[in-house]
Amino acid sequence: MxxxxxxxxxxxxxxxxxxxxxxxxxxxxxxxxxxxxxxxxxxxxxxxxxxxxxxxxxxxxxxxxxxxxxxxxxxxxxxxxxxxxxxxxxxxERQWIQGTGPGAKPNATLESSIRNVAYALLSGADGWMFDGEDALGQVSTMSLDNQRNLKLAIHDSPVFLEVAEKVASQMNSWSEGFFNEEKISNWREQLKFTTKIFRARGLHLxxxxxxxxNGSSFSAxxxxxxxxxxxxxxxxxxxxxxxxxxxxxxxxxxxxxxxxxxxxxxxxxxxxxxxxxxxxxxxxxxxxxxxxxxxxxxxxxxxxxxxxxxxxxxxxxxxxxxxxxxxxxxxxxxxxxxxxxxxxxxxxxxxxxxxxxxxxxxxxxxxxxxPNIPVGSKEGVRSSMExxxxxxxxxxxxxxxxxxxxxxxxxxxxxxxxxxxxxxxxxxxxxxxxxxxxxxxxxLMLLEEAPRTVRGARNLLSVGLQYGNAFGQGMQAAALKPADFFGNDDVLYLMEDMATGEIRLSILWEWLHKEAVITEDDPESGVQKGDVFTLKLFHKLLEEEYNKLLEANDKDVYESSKTSTLPIAKRIVEVYVTETTKIPWFIDLLNINLNNFDLKEAEKRISQYVKRLKEKGQRITENMDFTV
CATH class of the missing domain: 3.20.20.360 (Malate synthase, domain 3)
Structure with a gap:
């Protein structure tokens, strides 16, 4: 050793x-x-x-x-x-509901960032898994902000208690409107109710x-x-x-x-x-x-x-x-x-x-x-809650x-x-x-007949692109939905994290490299039932879904991200899905581009990763901006 x-x-x-x-x-x-x-x-x-x-x-x-x-x-x-x-x-012994989410926000003051912990511990959940992994952004020093916020909350620090009192009032305002009653009667007592749990990052990170x-990277x-x-x-x-x-x-x-x-x-x-x-x-x-x-x-x-x-x-x-x-x-x-x-x-x-x-x-x-969040039209919330x-x-x-x-x-x-x-x-x-x-x-590997459609591919691509963009902005947990449903409050945003972004692109990789057969006609794209999912179709859908994100308003896609993290997310999606050597972890390509907003630099890093994977069978997992 x-x-x-x-x-x-x-x-x-x-x-x-x-x-x-x-x-x-x-x-x-x-x-x-x-x-x-x-x-x-x-x-x-x-x-x-x-x-x-x-x-x-x-x-x-x-x-x-x-x-x-x-x-x-x-x-x-x-x-x-x-x-x-x-x-x-x-x-x-009783963990009927565990909430999950990070204890920190990207690029936020301590008072703003630690609100995440207050919401969690006042939620009425039996336990809360404070995430250090799939839902916690890793830009800048977020992993350390997460640890700091949890320590301040667990030690009942004055800054946390001050924030918790304000958050309790806001949570009660919402619950009065939604449930017709306040859910937090004594905020100090409520803070003691929820069991605190922490999710560490996996061995692969x-x-x-x-x-x-000696220059070796260190296990997360x-x-x-x-x-x-x-x-x-x-x-x-x-x-x-x-x-x-x-x-x-x-x-x-x-x-x-x-x-x-x-x-x-x-x-x-x-x-x-x-x-x-x-x-x-x-x-x-x-x-x-x-x-x-x-x-x-x-x-x-x-x-x-x-x-x-x-x-x-x-x-x-x-x-x-x-x-x-x-x-x-x-x-x-x-x-x-x-x-x-x-x-x-x-x-x-x-x-x-x-x-x-x-x-x-x-x-x-x-x-x-x-993953549902009860925010949207009355009908959208009703059907989603059902x-x-x-x-x-x-x-x-x-x-x-x-x-x-x-x-x-x-x-x-x-x-x-x-x-x-x-x-x-x-x-x-x-x-x-x-x-x-x-x-x-x-x-444990049993497939059953189910649709495989162009609409399904669009959904996979749109959310996959948005997720890569959110990750680059420091939000590894983000409320997202396909671009075609922006502005439609009947379709609720779902809380997406690293895992949901990854599986969407994994499925697209399968469809492309295993020549998946589309099961329904799609008049909009001209694809017919029985057609194969091709590279040409993938690129067509990628451009169309990407352009929808460029045209989206600031609520759905931050304007500043359209010239920084979104083009990088697009390139990562393109390489991950089209590369014949299946990349084992989507997060690898995202991690090596954290805090990088330059597309040319991103392309260089992505090429370096793919080259090492193909030639040496190795991943790049370290912070490329930190050398000893």
């Missing part, structure tokens, strides 16, 4: 001394040796992806008679629950502000884990709260095992008992669904539950099968949680959490995201102990679905035991 020191970019050590405290810096130094292990596993991950493509081999279950890689736990034992898991802490002195996972836990564990535990993380983008139990080692090492460094830090795992990757019990087992006393996030998961299935000419997704609107492979994925998760460990402990299942409630009711019936919402205004709309039931959770419900045969494997 490397003994290189950690370097912090520019003068951030001084300007964020409240975040980079001595305790944090010592903890970072203690965890720095894991950086090499993270890089190694990410290399293995990419090689595994390439080997499957070369051999035309689909993902399969592990051999039950082997050890889980990187551990001495037998696969068979993990599947049978022969391991020690975690009892669920009191403040996590690097931090923008830290490097090792290690940075996020250390900064959040070391800065807040005393205040959280002192208030009787759990220290809780969401872990994203895990593909294998071996990767989960590395997370477990890092968390255990941090606990040991801080003098905390093993299992102090509790983790939910987002099941966002197809391969993870083949190793659910194994992931539970390796995380042991840290693991408390799974979350079924729709968008990332769809993207992972698409990416895992990019080489398979027969696997072509339909319109994104058709791929709900009851669709083919999604239905089977959800079923495996609920069976995995309801398999007891050696001590009879079950785990939680948190349902997926509700769909939102139907989705929540379905998940509740299926066994979820709660679900996610992407906006604080949705909390009191959806929470009653679980409130009516009254029980804190649905752990221990009886479902059929997990099985591991060829039929199970096939079900």
């Amino acid at each position: 490397s003994n290189a020191e950690i370097s912090i970019r520019d003068n951030l050590k001084e300007t964020y001394e409240d975040v980079y405290t001595k305790e944090v810096l010592d903890a970072l130094k203690a965890l720095a040796p894991f950086n090499q292990e993270v890089k190694k596993l990410m290399d293995i991950r990419l090689r595994r992806r390439n080997e499957r493509a070369l051999k035309g081999k689909r993902i399969d279950f592990l051999n039950p008679d082997t050890n889980i890689p990187g551990t001495n736990i037998k696969v068979k034992d993990a599947r049978e629950g022969n391991f020690e898991g975690a009892a669920i802490p009191k403040d996590l 690097d931090d923008r502000h830290l490097r090792l002195s 996972s290690i940075a996020d884990l250390t900064l959040y836990v070391a800065n807040n564990y005393r205040a959280l535990m002192g208030a009787g709260s759990s220290v809780v993380l969401y872990l994203p983008k895990i593909q294998t139990a071996e990767e989960a095992g590395l997370w477990n080692k890092m968390i255990s090492a941090l606990e040991a460094h801080l003098g905390l008992p093993v299992g102090t830090v509790k983790v939910y795992v987002l099941v966002e990757q197809l391969e993870a669904t083949f190793q659910l019990m194994e992931i539970r087992a390796v995380l042991g006393k840290h693991f408390i539950g799974y979350n079924t996030g729709r968008w990332d998961y769809i993207n992972s299935v698409s990416d895992a099968l990019f080489w398979d000419k027969d696997f072509i997704n339909p319109n994104i609107e058709s791929i709900g949680m009851t669709y083919g492979y999604m239905r089977n994925y959800e079923d495996r998760v609920r069976r995995a959490v309801n398999t007891p460990d050696a001590f009879g402990n079950f785990a939680l299942w948190q349902g997926g995201m509700e 769909k939102a409630l139907a989705g929540a009711e379905r998940e509740q019936r299926e066994g979820a102990s709660g679900k996610w919402v992407a906006h604080w205004k949705m909390v009191h709309i959806v929470r009653p679905v679980w409130q009516k039931k009254g029980t804190p959770n649905q752990m221990g419900r009886q479902f059929e035991a997990l099985s591991y045969d060829a039929e199970d494997a096939a079900g």
Whole structure:
């Protein structure tokens, strides 16, 4: 392992001394040796992806008679629950609704930025996942602003309490208009209600502000884990709260095992008992669904539950099968949680959490995201809320102990679905035991007939372009809808994050490179049912949808972005979709262009990325503007 020191970019050590405290810096130094292990596993991950493509081999279950890689736990034992898991802490037993979103805004004053945390903690959500990953912008110092804001809120700082009082009044004004009643009776008491949870960035990402002195990029996972836990564990535990993380983008139990080692090492460094830090795992990757019990087992006393996030998961299935000419997704609107492979994925998760460990402990299942925001015409809001409630009711019936919402205004709309039931959770419900045969494997990649249309392609392209633009502006979570519906208040904006932008372009890549057949006539473009989705059609739609964004008003597309981040977003979309070598992560092309507003420079960086991927099978993940 490397003994290189950690370097912090520019003068951030001084300007964020409240975040980079001595305790944090010592903890970072203690965890720095894991950086090499993270890089190694990410290399293995990419090689595994390439080997499957070369051999035309689909993902399969592990051999039950082997050890889980990187551990001495037998696969068979993990599947049978022969391991020690975690009892669920009191403040996590009831998580009917968890909100998600970042705790900071781009280019904002502290008082404005920290409002995000106030909205979250006054929302009435049982838990709030403050996002350090898919919904948190990374321009400038946003990841550090996020950490600062969370620390100020968790420590009840005067600046946060002052902002929270004002925000409570504004939230009550809205709820009086929407529900005919105020929802916050005592704002100080309300702040104590919501369990605070943090989502660290995945193992595939690097931090923008830290490097090792030998020039190596530094894992964003290690940075996020250390900064959040070391800065807040005393205040959280002192208030009787759990220290809780969401872990994203895990593909294998071996990767989960590395997370477990890092968390255990941090606990040991801080003098905390093993299992102090509790983790939910987002099941966002197809391969993870083949190793659910194994992931539970390796995380042991840290693991408390799974979350079924729709968008990332769809993207992972698409990416895992990019080489398979027969696997072509339909319109994104058709791929709900009851669709083919999604239905089977959800079923495996609920069976995995309801398999007891050696001590009879079950785990939680948190349902997926509700992206709606109740703002629009009366009819638009009514029909969208009906769909939102139907989705929540379905998940509740299926066994979820709660679900996610992407906006604080949705909390009191959806929470009653679980409130009516009254029980804190649905752990221990009886479902059929997990099985591991060829039929199970096939079900996790099951396609069903559904439309594939030009209208669907336009929607994919328009939102994909807008998302890339929003990302460049520092908004990794943004309320978006296709340009053809701008000005139509019956069609609501949906909260989109990195995952939703990524899957849209992944599907377009499939349609182009696997010669998808369009299933309906489209008089506007002249495309007929049975026609193939071609490069010519893609370029035609790209130009048309891009021009609509150039003509949009400032409400939908910032005027200043049309000559800065939007042209870069267009180029990224074009390269991602048309490049024959499937780029593993859309976010890579966005990340290397953060804080860059020059199209020529963007094209240079994109070419450099593609060249390295093709020639060396490597990604560029570091901050290209930060060298030691």
